[in-house]
Amino acid sequence: MSDSVSAPEVEVEEIQLEDEGTPRVIVADDLGDLSFDDAIAQTIVRFDDGDIVKGKVVRVDKDEVLLDIGFKSEGVIPARELSIRHDVNPFEVVKVGDEVEALVIQKEDKEGRLILSKKRAQYERAWGSIEEVKEKNGSVKGAVIEVVKGGLIVDIGLRGFLPASLVELRRVRDLTPYIGKMMEAKIIELDKNRNNVVLSRRAWLEETQKEQREEFLANLKPGDVRKGVVSSIVAFGVFVDLGGMDGLVHVSELSWKHVDHPSSVVQVGDEIDVQILEVDRSKERISLSLKATQRDPWEEFASAHKPGELVYGRVTKLVPFGAFIQVAEGIEGLVHISEMSFQHVDSPDHVVEVGEELWIKIIDIDLARRRISISIKQAADGGEVAAEYQDIYGEHAYDDDGNFIGTYDYSAVDFEPETEAQKAWLADLESQRGTSASSEEDSQE
Structure with a gap:
């Protein structure tokens, strides 16, 4: 009887097909000292709520x-947790095969589902870098994603608020054109507890343009x-863009005349010297x-x-001590x-009233103090008529001293008055035309 011979031990191999159809050899005892359960356990990721995976x-x-x-099951990222932007299309944010981070x-x-958030993972990562930027007084970059009340929302890894007054060196009225544009800005306020990040592009512009401003001011x-363009109008004046910086024209420097509001003199966009x-x-x-x-x-x-003269x-105003009379534009x-x-006058309104037009004589002109003294009673004595009125009547009607000595054919008067005083004269002339016509009719009868 022959001895039985045991078969030699042979490693058992299995052939498995990978997803792509490529055979992969699995050796039965390649786990070493690990049990099958332990090997499976090692393949499962361990994490807690709040972890980033x-x-x-x-x-x-x-x-x-x-x-x-x-993990033992796939994680779910709801659409609202994909991006800091509102109402996004998931297909525009990620695609199959992308590797992304998410917060549990x-x-x-x-x-029984594992719920994840991509935007919160992004938020946590962003806070760390943004706090570091703030400490170093650096700047951040991001695209403008929304126009909200009072400003813009900038995507800097989280939602940064850029107030309208801090978008440019001067306030911008229409923020819509900024949507989609990349912005660089300084961080001026940071509060993680309140999820509040306030940005200033103006501060960044001022910092980067400091040398340019210094050179501009030096010139x-x-x-x-200089020529400039009116950039904004406020109650106390107007700001004018000089081509690099804005300057202020105070309301008192807008006109030689009294100005009730700057908008009565200029409008935004006007080019002025x-x-x-x-x-x-x-x-x-x-x-x-x-x-x-x-x-x-x-x-003048x-x-x-x-x-x-x-x-x-x-007459423009009555006061207890007299009356103010406009004798020219702004004068x-x-x-x-x-x-x-x-005669003795108890009150100016016994002699004249506001709106009344009359002849007066110039007593004194004080250009340094910007004052002119005039007289009603001295005008009654006659005198030299100012040149602008001589032009109306003709030089032949005056003597060498400027005194009116002649008559004039008022029917020949035809001119366009350019001043209030000339309008008043025209009214007088037209009145006298009527008087002359009536006299001629009476004489013919």
Whole structure:
């Protein structure tokens, strides 16, 4: 009887096909000292709520994304947890095969699902870097994703708020064109507990343009006249863009006349000439004047008139000590109560009323103090009529001293009045035309 011979031990191998159809050899005892259960346990990722995990996108639907993180089941990222942007399309955020990070919101919900959030993982990562940027006084970059009340939302890994007043060096009215644009800004406020990040692009612009501003200011000198564009209007004046920085024209520097509101003089977008009044380099402020580029009406009046002349004016205001009368555009003179009549006057309204038009004589012109003294009672004595009125009647009607000596054919008068005084004269002439016509008719009868 022959001895039985045992068969030699042979390693058992299995042939498995991988997903791609490529055979892979599995050796039965390749686990070493590990049991099969232990080997399986080692393949399962361990984590807790709040942890950040990494995985591969295996499915994208309109309302959720499935992520394989090596857990016993795939994680679910709801559409609302994909991005800091509102109402996003999951297909525009991720695609199958993408590797993404996600924060564990709930290890197992009531349906046994693993709930993840991509945007919260992004948020946590972003906070760390943003806090570091803030400490180093750096800047952040991001795309504008929304226009909200009072400003813009910028995607900097989380939702950064950029107030409208801090978008540019001057306030912007329409923020819509900024949607989709990349912005670089400074962080001016950071509060993780309140999830609050406030940005300032203006601060970044001011910092990066500091050298340019310094050079711009260095080239401005008081007295220079520059062209500019009205950028904004406020109650106390207007801001003018000089092509690099804004300067302020105070309301008192807008016109030689009284200005109730700056909008009555200029409008946003108007191109105007302004004179540099003052440059404060330390505060980076530029004071401008519009009226300084225009001829002073007082200088014009003083050069064209002299004491003793007769001018025509309109009563603009009564005061206890007399009456103010406008004698030219932007020029008012005072008739003191003692110069209103040869008789004693108790109150100016006994002699004239607001809106009344009459002849007055210039007594004195004080250009330095911008004052003109005039008289009603002295006008009654006659005198030299101011040149603008001589032009109306003709030089032949006056003697060498300017006194009216002749008559005039009023029917021949035909001119376009350019001043209030000329309008008043025209009214007088038309009235006299009527009187002359009536006299001729009477004489013919």
